[in-house]
Amino acid sequence: MKKYDYVLVGSGLYSGVFAYLARQNGKKCLVVEKRDHIGGNIYCEEIEHIHVHRYGAHIFHTSNKKVWQFVNELAEFNRYTNSPVANFKGEMYNMPFNMNTFSRMWGISTPAEAKARIEEQKASITGEPKNLEEQAISLVGRDIYEKLVKGYTEKQWGRDCKDLPAFIIKRLPVRFTYDNNYFNDLYQGIPIGGYNVIMEKLFEGCDMEMGVDYLEHKEYYDGLGERVVYTGTIDGYYGYQFGKLEYRSLRFETQVVDTDNYQGVAVVNYTDRETPYTRIIEHKHFEFGTQPKTVITREYSVDWSEGMEPYYPVNDERNQELYQKYAALAEKEDQVIFGGRLGEYKYYDMDKVIESAMSRVEKELG
The missing domain is CATH 3.40.50.720 (NAD(P)-binding Rossmann-like Domain)
Known part of the structure; x- marks a missing residue:
């Protein structure tokens, strides 16, 4: 035994x-x-x-x-x-892509206007998408792809969207309602x-x-x-x-900031290519904290090699x-x-x- x-x-x-x-x-x-x-x-x-x-x-x-x-x-x-926010060079957009996002991006107010804008931009992709860039544009149009998908995805995978297979983005959540809840789960x-x-x-x-x-x-x-x-x-x-x-790995830089509220939300995605990190997490917001100081973590996506922590x-x-x-x-x-x-x-x-x-x-x- x-x-x-x-x-x-x-x-x-x-x-x-x-x-x-x-x-x-x-x-x-x-x-x-x-x-x-x-x-x-x-x-x-x-x-x-x-x-x-x-x-x-x-x-x-x-x-x-x-x-x-x-x-x-x-x-x-x-x-x-979960209601993350995307920061593209200082422009703030709600995630997932919804009427708040479209209104901010195009100055429109109705689902019909948003649908028309996306359909118009999707038309540039004909036939089967050959890579992730074409796949994303065929789902959400060029404006959203350029500002909110491209840079973030390239940082995450460490390569150009044109060099990534289309199947990585089988779908992107698009909602024609003013709803910032990221998940559809019950x-x-x-x-x-x-x-x-x-x-x-x-x-x-x-x-x-x-x-x-x-x-x-x-x-x-x-x-x-x-x-x-x-x-x-x-x-x-x-x-x-x-x-x-x-695998892809992650690197974290965590710091205490002497303020009670650093970014107003738990997760901000940085979607431009130039910002080296993919997102900043402000942990107190997960539990509605009112502590006098705050703790933030910058998250970087990096290539994995043996000895590192494998994440994705x-x-x-x-x-x-x-x-x-x-x-x-x-x-x-x-x-x-x-x-x-x-x-x-x-x-x-x-x-x-x-x-x-x-x-x-x-x-x-x-």
Whole structure:
């Protein structure tokens, strides 16, 4: 008999949900985490009595009632609504693209006028869009593309929109109403007290080992558990034997500012190419904070290389083909479960990570 039923590699949301449900079924879990804290990328740290999202803004949203009930059993959620603003060289526009955006851009006031303007500009693209630029213009017209899509997207991906495949932007949300709510989901909010409240509950009762690289001691940890739940990079697990999958990474610059309100909203996207960062996050607005000071984070999108934190899988065709080779190896594993954004090489929202972990546990434990 091994000491643990499950050795969970990584302490993000997938691991947390898996561990929580496994523990409810009487299973013993060990968590092995490379960082010095639990919570993966939704970890918050407290600065100036503000819960700072250390790895970028995380806003919980879902239309899945079961998932919403699950997270609300772990923490109470506030009524935060994601309504980011775009800054193009000092011109401010509401996101997602809606009547407030169109009114500001074109000085118009009715949905009919906005539709006519977009249709007129879309006409320049004929036939199947050949790249991201053509795809975006065919969806929202040239003015919105030039001011609110082009620079931001090029910073995010580190290449020109003409060199990016069209399928990256399959759709851009366009609303002909005066509604700044970014998400269409039924439920939305931020846990009161930050995400750590949820993560601590998810891992309650588990044994934890922090600051440990599982892959460096793989044999030892494999010997401790009946099964391994692996949430690191799938190509890393297999020693990059088919080559490395590509990711985008992020760099954050966080500072305390001696004012009670820096930008008036939690998230401002900088959509011109010249501003080096993609957005500024002002964390207090996630929880309607009234602290005398504020904390802001500038977020930069950067090329990933080994040793850096991988954030976004680059889901182009080449990488998808490569991932399928690793997925075929993973299929044959009896003792290892691959999960989460890195284990499944998928850009997952938080609710989808929870859904994925729930269905995997159900399959495992019935």
